[in-house]
Amino acid sequence: MSKINVLYGSGTGYMLTPGMKSLLDSSLGKMDPSEAWDGKVEIPDLKEDSDLGMILSSVLKKNNFTLNPEARLVHSVGQSSLELCSLRDGIFPDVVDAVVFPEYSEVQPLLKLAHEKKIRMTVYGGGTSVTGGHVFKRSGKVISLDTKNLKEFRRGSGYVVLGAGFKGQEAENLLNTHGLTIGNFPESMQFSTIGGWIATMASGQESNQYGDIENILLSARISRSDGDILQPIVPRESSGLDAKALALGSEGRRGLITEAVLNTYRSPANRSFSSYFFRTFSEGIDAIRKIRNIPSVLRLSDEAETMFSLDTADESTMKKVLRGYISVRGAQRGSLLVVMNNDASALLNIPGAIYTGPQIGRKWFRERYMRPYLGNEIWKMGIVPDTLETSASWDNIETLHSRVSEAFNEKISETGLKGILLSHISHVYNSGASIYFTFMLRRCSPDGLKDIRNTLVRTFIQCGGSVSHHHGVGSYLSEYIENPVRKIEKEMQDPLFSRE
Numbered sequence: 001m002s003k004i005n006v007l008y009g010s011g012t013g014y015m016l017t018p019g020m021k022s023l024l025d026s027s028l029g030k031m032d033p034s035e036a037w038d039g040k041v042e043i044p045d046l047k048e049d050s051d052l053g054m055i056l057s058s059v060l061k062k063n064n065f066t067l068n069p070e071a072r073l074v075h076s077v078g079q080s081s082l083e084l085c086s087l088r089d090g091i092f093p094d095v096v097d098a099v100v101f102p103e104y105s106e107v108q109p110l111l112k113l114a115h116e117k118k119i120r121m122t123v124y125g126g127g128t129s130v131t132g133g134h135v136f137k138r139s140g141k142v143i144s145l146d147t148k149n150l151k152e153f154r155r156g157s158g159y160v161v162l163g164a165g166f167k168g169q170e171a172e173n174l175l176n177t178h179g180l181t182i183g184n185f186p187e188s189m190q191f192s193t194i195g196g197w198i199a200t201m202a203s204g205q206e207s208n209q210y211g212d213i214e215n216i217l218l219s220a221r222i223s224r225s226d227g228d229i230l231q232p233i234v235p236r237e238s239s240g241l242d243a244k245a246l247a248l249g250s251e252g253r254r255g256l257i258t259e260a261v262l263n264t265y266r267s268p269a270n271r272s273f274s275s276y277f278f279r280t281f282s283e284g285i286d287a288i289r290k291i292r293n294i295p296s297v298l299r300l301s302d303e304a305e306t307m308f309s310l311d312t313a314d315e316s317t318m319k320k321v322l323r324g325y326i327s328v329r330g331a332q333r334g335s336l337l338v339v340m341n342n343d344a345s346a347l348l349n350i351p352g353a354i355y356t357g358p359q360i361g362r363k364w365f366r367e368r369y370m371r372p373y374l375g376n377e378i379w380k381m382g383i384v385p386d387t388l389e390t391s392a393s394w395d396n397i398e399t400l401h402s403r404v405s406e407a408f409n410e411k412i413s414e415t416g417l418k419g420i421l422l423s424h425i426s427h428v429y430n431s432g433a434s435i436y437f438t439f440m441l442r443r444c445s446p447d448g449l450k451d452i453r454n455t456l457v458r459t460f461i462q463c464g465g466s467v468s469h470h471h472g473v474g475s476y477l478s479e480y481i482e483n484p485v486r487k488i489e490k491e492m493q494d495p496l497f498s499r500e
């Protein structure tokens with residue numbers, strides 16, 4: 001039986017620093033050799049449905065569909081830690097019967113055929129969903145529609161029409177050759193797609209400047225079993241429920257987003273970087289909420305994340321000097337603020353902050369898409385890394401942060417698991433910000449992980465936070481959405497794309 005690698009972006013040669021290894025060992029306990037995982041899982045025994053193959057060949061070119069078990073498994077999972085933890089423990093989800101890669105001319109005939117034959121569809125962009133976005137309950141035949149052949153590219157003045165199947169980095173490279181950018185830079189940039197960004201309401205690292213995807217998106221084209229929904233290319237429209245509104249946050253349930261019209265901006269000529277330390281996270285929050293011209297990137301780590309970053313960085317003279325300097329200035333367990341600005345001339349004056357130069361910001365920029373590779377190495381050490389994020393008003397954010405830490409620590413001591421929790425604020429708004437929690441657990445089962453995740457999400461809600469700021473709801477968080485909203489959302493769904 002053959003095996004496949006299920007870890008995100010594996011094979012890059014990324015290595016953990018010795019500092020990181022020893023810190024993980026000391027805080028989570030040393031790895032028992034039996035816990036090591038190479039990131040591979042055996043492909044389960046999946047029968048190939050040749051009748052389905054015949055049906056699909058009536059509307060799709062031979063190379064535009066497959067019944068191959070490996071492709072079917074890959075298209076039935078995302079990158080959530082719950083899914084990876086289950087796969088690692090040999091627990092498999094429902095797997096689709098086929099994977100299709102239609103070209104534009106094949107989309108409507110395919111949807112019509114699926115409607116007639118009562119075949120349901122899931123939509124797959126880059127597969128980076130961290131909320132169970134590809135999970136479905138089996139009843140009848142289900143196929144996964146991969147958008148990789150939907151690659152329309154048309155430039156307009158101040159906007160671009162992009163096929164839903166473009167990976168973020170691919171689209172950005174194309175635009176950069178014209179001196180332009182879309183301005184959306186999620187950490188999953190190299191893998192996630194334009195369609196996926198819209199369907200999950202994603203947010204990029206420079207959202208303070210360009211806005212979140214809903215601010216960048218002008219209009220969309222959606223294909224449904226009852227036809228196509230289009231919108232004219234205009235800078236704004238006031239017509240209630242339009243294609244843009246239908247596409248945003250649709251998570252593959254309201255139809256297939258085939259194209260998007262996105263604003264374009266001049267690529268920045270120069271970037272400036274800086275970093276600051278505060279004595280406490282609380283002091284840092286107070287300072288950033290008062291900044292008027294918010295820089296393109298503001299990332300404020302709490303004390304635990306700041307210490308984790310310093311302790312795990314490569315030993316260097318600069319690290320020693322920095323430690324000495326911040327401790328002399330009175331920030332023993334400080335809070336680190338990383339700033340990047342696309343307007344290099346804009347100066348940031350932060351009263352009370354300890355300025356520590358441009359290097360930390362430059363390093364953050366160089367490594368801005370590397371964290372997933374770090375995650376891979378942590379999985380291989382037998383540790384389960386996971387993240388949850390929310391947004392809160394400035395009035396609530398500090399309380400939410402401390403309650404989440406308390407709830408996490410209580411759960412850890414109640415269950416006897418070993419774990420650490422780190423967090424940072426990014427995506428800053430006038431009224432509040434997004435707060436992102438990263439946690440790592442040793443010897444954790446899928447049920448143990450579910451329990452911790454539920455505890456944290458319940459705490460977000462109790463403290464007035466959102467269920468999610470940018471990862472979306474998927475299958476795992478939908479139970480936390482209020483009932484009337486779930487009901488309306490269900491009515492907007494296309495039954496062809498139903499997951500139940």
Ligand SMILES: Cc1cc2nc3c(=O)[nH]c(=O)nc-3n(C[C@H](O)[C@H](O)[C@H](O)COP(=O)(O)OP(=O)(O)OC[C@H]3O[C@@H](n4cnc5c(N)ncnc54)[C@H](O)[C@@H]3O)c2cc1C
Pocket residue numbers: 008078079122123124125126127128129130133134147164165185186187188191192193194195196197198199200201202203204205250251252253255256257258371372470471472
């Ligand atoms: C390491 C890592 C870092 C991440 N960083 C960020 C980040 O910085 N910011 C952020 O916002 N998110 C981030 N995410 C989450 C994820 O990348 C986003 O949710 C992304 O928008 C998903 O895009 P995708 O193309 O991979 O979608 P997929 O995972 O393929 O799909 C996600 C959902 O959208 C639906 N969908 C996909 N394409 C379409 C389409 N064309 N039409 C209709 N429905 C569709 C799917 O059915 C599914 O429900 C990160 C994830 C990982 C693993």
